[in-house]
Amino acid sequence: MSLDEAVAGCSRHTGRRRLPAAEQPTQAQYEAHGAWVVSARGAYDMNSVEPLADALKDAAEKSPKVVLDASGITFADSTLLSLLILTHQATDFRVAAPTWQVMRLMQLTGVDAFLKVRATVEEAATA
Incomplete structure (x- = not known):
């Protein structure tokens, strides 16, 4: 499965209730090192990974090296795990x-x- 297919798969509605806007996860993007x-x-x-999948896909198109700052992730399941693996396959x-x-x-x-896991964003970006 490609990163594009993962993004498309993330948009399938499961019929489950979505979180209120104030509780929705957020993403920010920037260049560093x-x-x-x-x-x-x-x-x-x-139900909530699609914006992150879009952000990682966009990042892979902008730069050959992509870093996910995971310090603010409060919950993750196999959906996020799958996205990490697919992003790893698509880019550095x-x-x-x-x-x-x-x-x-x-x-x-x-x-x-096999994922490159680092303690800080700076360490990950410069490694």
């Missing part, structure tokens, strides 16, 4: 400052063995 950084905040599951991808929950998800599934 020659990498494009996507900073994610909030909870990511199959790094995960920076993952929260305990995100790091545990990556460790339990073995994804941490």
Whole structure:
């Protein structure tokens, strides 16, 4: 599955209730040390990951090196995990400052063995 297919898949409506606008996860993007950084905040599951998938796809088109600042992710499930793997396959991808929950998800599934995980955004961008 390509990153484009993942983005398209994220837009399928599941019939589940969406979070109120104030609780929706947010993303910010910026350039740092020659990498494009996507900073994610909030909870990511199959109903909320589409904007992040779009942001990572956009970042991969802008820069050969993409960093996800995962320090603000409060919840992640297999949907986010799948997005991380697909982004890794599409570009030079790094995960920076993952929260305990995100790091545990990556460790339990073995994804941490091949993703470039760094303690800070600066370290991820310059590595």
